[in-house]
Amino acid sequence: MIFLWTDILFWGLAIFSLVWYLRARKNPYWREIFLEVRSSRMAMMSFILICFYIFIALIDSIHFRNSSGSVSSLLDVFLAPLVQGSEKSYSAPLALKSFFKSPLPPEQGGGFSTLPLQYAGKSAWVSNHTLDIFLRVIVSLFVAILAVLAFRYFKRPQRSYLIFTFCFVFSLSLFFFLSLNYHVFGTDKTGTDVLYTSLKSIRTGLIIGTLTTIIIAPFALLLGIAAGYFGGIVDDIIQYLYTTLSSIPSILLIAAVMLIVQSKLSAEESVITADRRLFYLCVIMGITSWTSLARLIRGETLKLREMEFIAAAKVMGISSWKITIKHLAPNVLHLMLISIILQFSSLVLAEAVLAYVGIGVDPSMQSWGNMINSARLELARDPAVWWNLAAAFFFMLGLVLPANLFADVVRDALDPKLRGQQK
Numbered sequence: 001m002i003f004l005w006t007d008i009l010f011w012g013l014a015i016f017s018l019v020w021y022l023r024a025r026k027n028p029y030w031r032e033i034f035l036e037v038r039s040s041r042m043a044m045m046s047f048i049l050i051c052f053y054i055f056i057a058l059i060d061s062i063h064f065r066n067s068s069g070s071v072s073s074l075l076d077v078f079l080a081p082l083v084q085g086s087e088k089s090y091s092a093p094l095a096l097k098s099f100f101k102s103p104l105p106p107e108q109g110g111g112f113s114t115l116p117l118q119y120a121g122k123s124a125w126v127s128n129h130t131l132d133i134f135l136r137v138i139v140s141l142f143v144a145i146l147a148v149l150a151f152r153y154f155k156r157p158q159r160s161y162l163i164f165t166f167c168f169v170f171s172l173s174l175f176f177f178l179s180l181n182y183h184v185f186g187t188d189k190t191g192t193d194v195l196y197t198s199l200k201s202i203r204t205g206l207i208i209g210t211l212t213t214i215i216i217a218p219f220a221l222l223l224g225i226a227a228g229y230f231g232g233i234v235d236d237i238i239q240y241l242y243t244t245l246s247s248i249p250s251i252l253l254i255a256a257v258m259l260i261v262q263s264k265l266s267a268e269e270s271v272i273t274a275d276r277r278l279f280y281l282c283v284i285m286g287i288t289s290w291t292s293l294a295r296l297i298r299g300e301t302l303k304l305r306e307m308e309f310i311a312a313a314k315v316m317g318i319s320s321w322k323i324t325i326k327h328l329a330p331n332v333l334h335l336m337l338i339s340i341i342l343q344f345s346s347l348v349l350a351e352a353v354l355a356y357v358g359i360g361v362d363p364s365m366q367s368w369g370n371m372i373n374s375a376r377l378e379l380a381r382d383p384a385v386w387w388n389l390a391a392a393f394f395f396m397l398g399l400v401l402p403a404n405l406f407a408d409v410v411r412d413a414l415d416p417k418l419r420g421q422q423k
Helices: 005-024 028-038 041-059 074-078 080-084 129-155 159-179 194-230 232-247 250-264 270-287 291-304 308-315 320-356 368-378 387-414
Strands: 063-065 071-073
Touching (some): 005 028, 005 194, 028 041, 028 387, 194 320, 250 270, 270 320, 320 387
């Protein structure tokens, strides 16, 4: 086993979240919020999709050395057929021949022609290409129907859950059966399956989103509440701090710090160096991205500190520390949650921008940012190679959209004014 920095942090965060949930269920306040969230069908369907992404990232965060001595993850073991089925260069989704023409040897008449792919189509159920794909779709439909029938028999859920179960199981089954014989999203310049790259990029996207927000949240919460509640010199210092940081373009600030960090990284194994570069990127993005949320929390705190329940707490002799923790923090949680979840998508996009200027994650690490960056040149080709960008967009949307929908419901459950209005 090899323990990378981000592996330890991501698994630690997952275990901490699970332990906190199990303990929080015993608290009447949190139990009411959990019941409120569970009553929302949209929230629960979004949560299942998020859990699927988290599961992929977790098994991709278990690293070890394989028989050849290189570092692999548990996800690489599950996706071994996709790794072993690499082609020589570009191929379109579900294609049987290469995308660009290659020169033919003189004994074959010379000239140029699209050559058959080395692995795609070799495990076809039937010889006809279209019929083979159609049969795999039918089998996927059959598996999805069986899943719906089993779910309905044991749970008897509402219609929306049955529709979601059907779509979710059908999508997973279709990707599985098609990937056994085809490159579902085609291949890239080096012949690597784009589906494999997209799945490996899930870990990078989640780590950037979660670890960065873990750094943003305490900075913004503590400084925002302190500035709004205490006021005076404390407010002036914190305002000066986040105003100064906000005046510096974040991309330039991140670029400057990352260039310094890159020069200090030791020349170790590429996987370890790439992982540390990812860790430092999360830290730098977190330190430079808390200002807008702190300003928002400060404004909400300024309003809350004038309310009667805060005045009553002061009269009862409750300390300022307890007031900020037990009274102010719970009333700004809904603002913080929706802000950091909405910022999650911007962090993933920021990674793509940083990859574009060469200071994002290491080029050897799979990420949606690197996929989008490579698509920049691929779209300029004739004919255009579009599937790298399409795959990155598809998987990013599959993560960001459910996260935003789930956060919206949790925000309403945490907001005392809106609690009890979920359907």
